[in-house]
Amino acid sequence: MAKINANYDRLTAGYLFPEVARRAQAFVQAHPGVKLLRLGIGDTTEPLAPAVIQGLRERVERLAKVEMYTGYGDYEGELALREAICRAYAERGIRLGTDEIFVSDGAKSDSGNIQSLFSSESVVAVEDPAYPVYVDSNVIAGRCGSFDSARQGYRGLVYMPCTEQNGFFPVLPAARVDLAYLCSPNNPTGAVATRANIRRFVDWALEHRAVIIFDAAYASYIRDPELPRSVYEVPGSERCAIEINSFAKSAGFTGVRLGWSVVPNALAVEDGEPGKLNQMWRRRQSTFFNGASNIAQQGGIAALSEQGHAECQRIIDYYMDNAAIIRSALLGLGLTCYGGSNAPYVWLKTPAGMKSWDFFDKLLAETHVVTTPGSGFGPSGEGFVRLSAFGHRADIEEAAESIRTNLRLG
Amino acid sequence: MAKINANYDRLTAGYLFPEVARRAQAFVQAHPGVKLLRLGIGDTTEPLAPAVIQGLRERVERLAKVEMYTGYGDYEGELALREAICRAYAERGIRLGTDEIFVSDGAKSDSGNIQSLFSSESVVAVEDPAYPVYVDSNVIAGRCGSFDSARQGYRGLVYMPCTEQNGFFPVLPAARVDLAYLCSPNNPTGAVATRANIRRFVDWALEHRAVIIFDAAYASYIRDPELPRSVYEVPGSERCAIEINSFAKSAGFTGVRLGWSVVPNALAVEDGEPGKLNQMWRRRQSTFFNGASNIAQQGGIAALSEQGHAECQRIIDYYMDNAAIIRSALLGLGLTCYGGSNAPYVWLKTPAGMKSWDFFDKLLAETHVVTTPGSGFGPSGEGFVRLSAFGHRADIEEAAESIRTNLRLG
Missing domain, CATH: 3.40.640.10 (Type I PLP-dependent aspartate aminotransferase-like (Major domain))
Structure with missing residues (x-):
C-alpha cells in the first residue's frame, strides 16, 4: 500500500505566485476590460541581447x-x-x-x-x-x-x-x-x-x-x-x-x-x-x-x-531605471520604501499598518497594479508589498502614474 | 554543526556511466592512437530533424x-x-x-x-x-x-x-x-x-x-x-x-x-x-x-x-537498422543476444559465463568496442553487456566488423 510523503500536507496553501495570479485573474474576470499593470512576478520582459x-x-x-x-x-x-x-x-x-x-x-x-x-x-x-x-x-x-x-x-x-x-x-x-x-x-x-x-x-x-x-x-x-x-x-x-x-x-x-x-x-x-x-x-x-x-x-x-556582458548590462540598467521610476512615485506620495537601488525589487511599507494582502487588494482595486504581498515571503514580510522593476518602460510609467493618481491614502 | 545526508555514502562507487568512461579513457591512454568504437552510452548521434x-x-x-x-x-x-x-x-x-x-x-x-x-x-x-x-x-x-x-x-x-x-x-x-x-x-x-x-x-x-x-x-x-x-x-x-x-x-x-x-x-x-x-x-x-x-x-x-514526427521516425529507423547490424554480427558468431528489435539496445549474453566487467574489458581490449556491463544495472545483469545502437552507420559497421574479426572466442 503506497502512502504519500505527508510532508507535502504541511505546506501552506498554494505557492505564493500562483495565488497572486489567481487573485489578479479573478479581478479581471470581475472587471472586464481592465488593464492590469503587473509589478508582481519578477519576470524579465526585454528581448535577449544580440550576442x-x-x-x-x-x-x-x-x-x-x-x-x-x-x-x-x-x-x-x-x-x-x-x-x-x-x-x-x-x-x-x-x-x-x-x-x-x-x-x-x-x-x-x-x-x-x-x-x-x-x-x-x-x-x-x-x-x-x-x-x-x-x-x-x-x-x-x-x-x-x-x-x-x-x-x-x-x-x-x-x-x-x-x-x-x-x-x-x-x-x-x-x-x-x-x-x-x-x-x-x-x-x-x-x-x-x-x-x-x-x-x-x-x-x-x-x-x-x-x-x-x-x-x-x-x-x-x-x-x-x-x-x-x-x-x-x-x-x-x-x-x-x-x-x-x-x-x-x-x-x-x-x-x-x-x-x-x-x-x-x-x-x-x-x-x-x-x-x-x-x-x-x-x-x-x-x-x-x-x-x-x-x-x-x-x-x-x-x-x-565581452560583447554579451556589455549588452546584458544595458538591459540591467534599463530595469534599474524602472526601479528608480517606481521608487520616485512611491516616495512622492510620502510612502516609505526600501530596495530598488542595487536590486530590481522595491520593498514598500504599507501605509497605516495595513496587512500585506489587504494592501495588495487595495492596490489592485484602486490602481490595477499587481504586486506581491510581503507576508507571502515570511512573517516579517507582513506590512510590506514587493514591487518588481521588470517590465517595459511604458508599462512601468503607467503603473507609477496610476499609483500616483489613483491610490487613495488616508 | 551541519552534517551530511549519510545516505549518499551508501551509494556504491561511481555512477555506472562515469566508470565506463573512466575505463575507456584509461585504455586509450595506455594504447595511444587506438580508435574506440563506442556502443556504450545510449547517446543519440544523428542531427535533429529539419522540422x-x-x-x-x-x-x-x-x-x-x-x-x-x-x-x-x-x-x-x-x-x-x-x-x-x-x-x-x-x-x-x-x-x-x-x-x-x-x-x-x-x-x-x-x-x-x-x-x-x-x-x-x-x-x-x-x-x-x-x-x-x-x-x-x-x-x-x-x-x-x-x-x-x-x-x-x-x-x-x-x-x-x-x-x-x-x-x-x-x-x-x-x-x-x-x-x-x-x-x-x-x-x-x-x-x-x-x-x-x-x-x-x-x-x-x-x-x-x-x-x-x-x-x-x-x-x-x-x-x-x-x-x-x-x-x-x-x-x-x-x-x-x-x-x-x-x-x-x-x-x-x-x-x-x-x-x-x-x-x-x-x-x-x-x-x-x-x-x-x-x-x-x-x-x-x-x-x-x-x-x-x-x-x-x-x-x-x-x-x-506531422512533418516532425515523420522525420523523427526516419531517424529512429536508422538507429534500428544499426541494431540489426549489431545483432547480426553477434548472432553470426554464435553468441546469444536479446533486444534490439523493438528497442535500441542489444543485450548480449557473455560467452562461457564470463563476468560482465571482464567481458567489457575483453571487448575493449580485443575489439576496441565500448559497451556497458550488465552487472552495473543490477545483480541479474551479471553475465550480460549492453550494446547501444546509437551511432553513425559507418561506426556501427566498423564496430560490428571489429567484433566479428577480433573477438577471440574460446
Missing part, C-alpha cells in the same frame, strides 16, 4: 549538422561555460576551479535541491522574509514541523527577521542552526549584504561548522562598487558557503533556463572532510539531472563574452 | 523581439506542447487531460524526483537489471539499507529479476511492495512488456494499492504493432500508474533536454484520494523547478507535428 541570440542561433545550427551535433553533455555543464563563469569570478578577485562550478537549469532548482546534501536532522534558518523555495523544499524534505498559524511560520524552522530596525539583514542565530540561507541582493526586500554583514555570518558559520547557502541570483544588479557580489569576496567563506547563481535575471533567461552553483573543494562539515560536499553534489547532479540544455549553455557562454 | 530545427530557430528569433519575448512559462509546460502530447496519446486511444501532463527537462530528472511524492517508509521494487536512477534516487532518499556485496544489491530494496527464463519481464513481487518501477522498452535488456505483462502488474497494483512508475522513454522504438507503447493502453492503469517519457531518444534531445510525466487525476493511494498525487506533483514541480527551456519546448512541439 546571446547569436550564440543560441549558432548552437541550433550545429544541432542540424551531422558533423557538429552533440547529445549528452557533461552533467556539471560544458567546460567552456564553466571556464567563462570562473573568469567572471576572477575579475572580482575570486579564484575558483572549473570543478567547483556546477551548471544547472536555474537557481530555483539548485535552491530547492541543495538541501538534499544535508542530514534530515539539520536545523535550518532562513531570512524572514525570503524566497519561498528555501522553506518549501525543507518542509517537503521533512526538516520542519507543522505550520503555526499564530506565528505564521513552520515549527522547527529558524526565522531570521529582516526588518527596518536591522537594515534588512539578520542578526546571528542565537540557538543551534546547521544550514542558513542568505539571499543578496535580497528577494524580496532588495537589501544587499555588506562585506561586514557577510563577514559576521562567515565567522559564525566557521565557528559553529554551519553551512551558508548564499543565493546571489541578483548580483548583477548591484551598482555600488563597495557591495560584494559574491559570498566568496569574504575570505574563509569557501570553507563554509555554497553559492547559487543564475542567468535568469542577468541575461533574461527566465524562460531559457540556466544557472549554476559553486560547491567549493574547501567546504567541509562536521562529518565531511574538504571535498566531500563537492563530490556529493557531483553525485547528486549526475544521478538526478542530465545537464542543462546545450542551447541554453551556448547562450550562457555568449552572455559572458 | 525540429525550424521550431528551435523560430523560438530563438522570438526571444530577440520585444513584442514576442517571453520569460517564465507555466511550471507544467507550455499548453501547446501539453496539447500535442495529449494528441499523440489520443492516436493510440488514450485520453488524457492537459492537466495530467507535466513537461520537464527530461526523463532522468522525473525518474529521480518522482519518489519524493511517497512516504520514506515505502518499500520499493525495481526490475533487475534496471536503469540506475530508480535505485540511486531511493538510496539517497533513505528508502534502502546498506549495499550487500554478497547479493550485489541494497538491503530493503526489492529486486525483481528479469532473466532469460522469464523473458526479461519480472514475476509479481511476493512480499510487500509499495512502489514498483517498470521500464518498457527496457533499458538495458531491450525487452518490451506485452499487454498481458502489464495487465498482470496493473491488477496486482490495484489489488495492493501499490503504484507503478512506468518509464516509457524508448516507446518510439517499438515496431511491433501488438506491443503497448504506454502503460495507459491497459485499462485501470490510470488508477495506479505514473508514466515517464522523453524526447531524448524519440527526437534526439539528449542534449536539448525535454521530457514529460503523466500523473493521472484518477491515480489514488491508501492515504491519497484521486487527484491528490496529481496535485502533489504539481506542487513539487512548481516548488523545485521553473519549467523546461522554452526553446526546447518549441522543438518538442515541432517534433510532434
Whole structure:
C-alpha cells in the first residue's frame, strides 16, 4: 500500500505566485476590460541581447549538422561555460576551479535541491522574509514541523527577521542552526549584504561548522562598487558557503533556463572532510539531472563574452531605471520604501499598518497594479508589498502614474 | 554543526556511466592512437530533424523581439506542447487531460524526483537489471539499507529479476511492495512488456494499492504493432500508474533536454484520494523547478507535428537498422543476444559465463568496442553487456566488423 510523503500536507496553501495570479485573474474576470499593470512576478520582459541570440542561433545550427551535433553533455555543464563563469569570478578577485562550478537549469532548482546534501536532522534558518523555495523544499524534505498559524511560520524552522530596525539583514542565530540561507541582493526586500554583514555570518558559520547557502541570483544588479557580489569576496567563506547563481535575471533567461552553483573543494562539515560536499553534489547532479540544455549553455557562454556582458548590462540598467521610476512615485506620495537601488525589487511599507494582502487588494482595486504581498515571503514580510522593476518602460510609467493618481491614502 | 545526508555514502562507487568512461579513457591512454568504437552510452548521434530545427530557430528569433519575448512559462509546460502530447496519446486511444501532463527537462530528472511524492517508509521494487536512477534516487532518499556485496544489491530494496527464463519481464513481487518501477522498452535488456505483462502488474497494483512508475522513454522504438507503447493502453492503469517519457531518444534531445510525466487525476493511494498525487506533483514541480527551456519546448512541439514526427521516425529507423547490424554480427558468431528489435539496445549474453566487467574489458581490449556491463544495472545483469545502437552507420559497421574479426572466442 503506497502512502504519500505527508510532508507535502504541511505546506501552506498554494505557492505564493500562483495565488497572486489567481487573485489578479479573478479581478479581471470581475472587471472586464481592465488593464492590469503587473509589478508582481519578477519576470524579465526585454528581448535577449544580440550576442546571446547569436550564440543560441549558432548552437541550433550545429544541432542540424551531422558533423557538429552533440547529445549528452557533461552533467556539471560544458567546460567552456564553466571556464567563462570562473573568469567572471576572477575579475572580482575570486579564484575558483572549473570543478567547483556546477551548471544547472536555474537557481530555483539548485535552491530547492541543495538541501538534499544535508542530514534530515539539520536545523535550518532562513531570512524572514525570503524566497519561498528555501522553506518549501525543507518542509517537503521533512526538516520542519507543522505550520503555526499564530506565528505564521513552520515549527522547527529558524526565522531570521529582516526588518527596518536591522537594515534588512539578520542578526546571528542565537540557538543551534546547521544550514542558513542568505539571499543578496535580497528577494524580496532588495537589501544587499555588506562585506561586514557577510563577514559576521562567515565567522559564525566557521565557528559553529554551519553551512551558508548564499543565493546571489541578483548580483548583477548591484551598482555600488563597495557591495560584494559574491559570498566568496569574504575570505574563509569557501570553507563554509555554497553559492547559487543564475542567468535568469542577468541575461533574461527566465524562460531559457540556466544557472549554476559553486560547491567549493574547501567546504567541509562536521562529518565531511574538504571535498566531500563537492563530490556529493557531483553525485547528486549526475544521478538526478542530465545537464542543462546545450542551447541554453551556448547562450550562457555568449552572455559572458565581452560583447554579451556589455549588452546584458544595458538591459540591467534599463530595469534599474524602472526601479528608480517606481521608487520616485512611491516616495512622492510620502510612502516609505526600501530596495530598488542595487536590486530590481522595491520593498514598500504599507501605509497605516495595513496587512500585506489587504494592501495588495487595495492596490489592485484602486490602481490595477499587481504586486506581491510581503507576508507571502515570511512573517516579517507582513506590512510590506514587493514591487518588481521588470517590465517595459511604458508599462512601468503607467503603473507609477496610476499609483500616483489613483491610490487613495488616508 | 551541519552534517551530511549519510545516505549518499551508501551509494556504491561511481555512477555506472562515469566508470565506463573512466575505463575507456584509461585504455586509450595506455594504447595511444587506438580508435574506440563506442556502443556504450545510449547517446543519440544523428542531427535533429529539419522540422525540429525550424521550431528551435523560430523560438530563438522570438526571444530577440520585444513584442514576442517571453520569460517564465507555466511550471507544467507550455499548453501547446501539453496539447500535442495529449494528441499523440489520443492516436493510440488514450485520453488524457492537459492537466495530467507535466513537461520537464527530461526523463532522468522525473525518474529521480518522482519518489519524493511517497512516504520514506515505502518499500520499493525495481526490475533487475534496471536503469540506475530508480535505485540511486531511493538510496539517497533513505528508502534502502546498506549495499550487500554478497547479493550485489541494497538491503530493503526489492529486486525483481528479469532473466532469460522469464523473458526479461519480472514475476509479481511476493512480499510487500509499495512502489514498483517498470521500464518498457527496457533499458538495458531491450525487452518490451506485452499487454498481458502489464495487465498482470496493473491488477496486482490495484489489488495492493501499490503504484507503478512506468518509464516509457524508448516507446518510439517499438515496431511491433501488438506491443503497448504506454502503460495507459491497459485499462485501470490510470488508477495506479505514473508514466515517464522523453524526447531524448524519440527526437534526439539528449542534449536539448525535454521530457514529460503523466500523473493521472484518477491515480489514488491508501492515504491519497484521486487527484491528490496529481496535485502533489504539481506542487513539487512548481516548488523545485521553473519549467523546461522554452526553446526546447518549441522543438518538442515541432517534433510532434506531422512533418516532425515523420522525420523523427526516419531517424529512429536508422538507429534500428544499426541494431540489426549489431545483432547480426553477434548472432553470426554464435553468441546469444536479446533486444534490439523493438528497442535500441542489444543485450548480449557473455560467452562461457564470463563476468560482465571482464567481458567489457575483453571487448575493449580485443575489439576496441565500448559497451556497458550488465552487472552495473543490477545483480541479474551479471553475465550480460549492453550494446547501444546509437551511432553513425559507418561506426556501427566498423564496430560490428571489429567484433566479428577480433573477438577471440574460446
